[in-house]
């Protein structure tokens with residue numbers, strides 16, 4: 001149902017927004033509630049999945065603030081801005097509210113990075129263009145080739161506690177780079193580990209052709225590895 005909701009479930013209209021936040025469950029369910037006004041005010045819509053066209057919810061170019069859990073990416077254009085010149089805005093969060101900067105208040109599509117199941121499950125998202133724009137190839141298992149994104153990946157996000165190794169050749173061959181997560185957001189006992197790479201660090205753009213779980217690479221990006229090796233950042 002395409003319903004524009006004006007009052008949060010369980011919150012009586014006269015209650016302050018802060019009380020509604022207290023009532024919200026603190027768990028690891030990924031969601032984003034987007035508001036047309038700053039500070040969680042105005043019309044709002046609760047999202048749990050990909051939204052290629054926010055106009056279907058009457059939220060195109062109108063999101064000013066949000067509350068949520070996960071790494072949600074808001075794009076200037078529809079369909080995740082296949083034109084990579086558009087901006088993107090993202091706020092990794094666990095049960096947190098934020099305002100979007102002015103430049104981010106023209107969002108037309110929305111999607112998350114990470115597993116569709118557990119918030120902090122080991123997972124990778126590979127994107128066709130810089131800044132997480134365009135098509136994606138994603139998963140939680142080894143991939144000997146990247147399908148449509150073969151020699152096309154320009155940015156990536158890794159979530160969870162496993163390292164992943166990215167190769168310049170199909171079938172886990174060629175030059176390899178190992179990527180660990182390097183940042184964490186927490187709230188109570190809920191944890192979200194991630195690394196956001198807007199370019200490919202030591203590998204040339206559009207060079208990734210396969211990916212394997214674990215740190216099997218010659219070069220390392222992200223958090224300090226257990227066995228020190230050459231580092232890229």
Ligand SMILES: [Ca+2]
Nearest residue numbers: 076106107108
């Ligand atoms: Ca827009």
Ligand SMILES: [Ca+2]
Nearest residue numbers: 128152153154
């Ligand atoms: Ca590319």
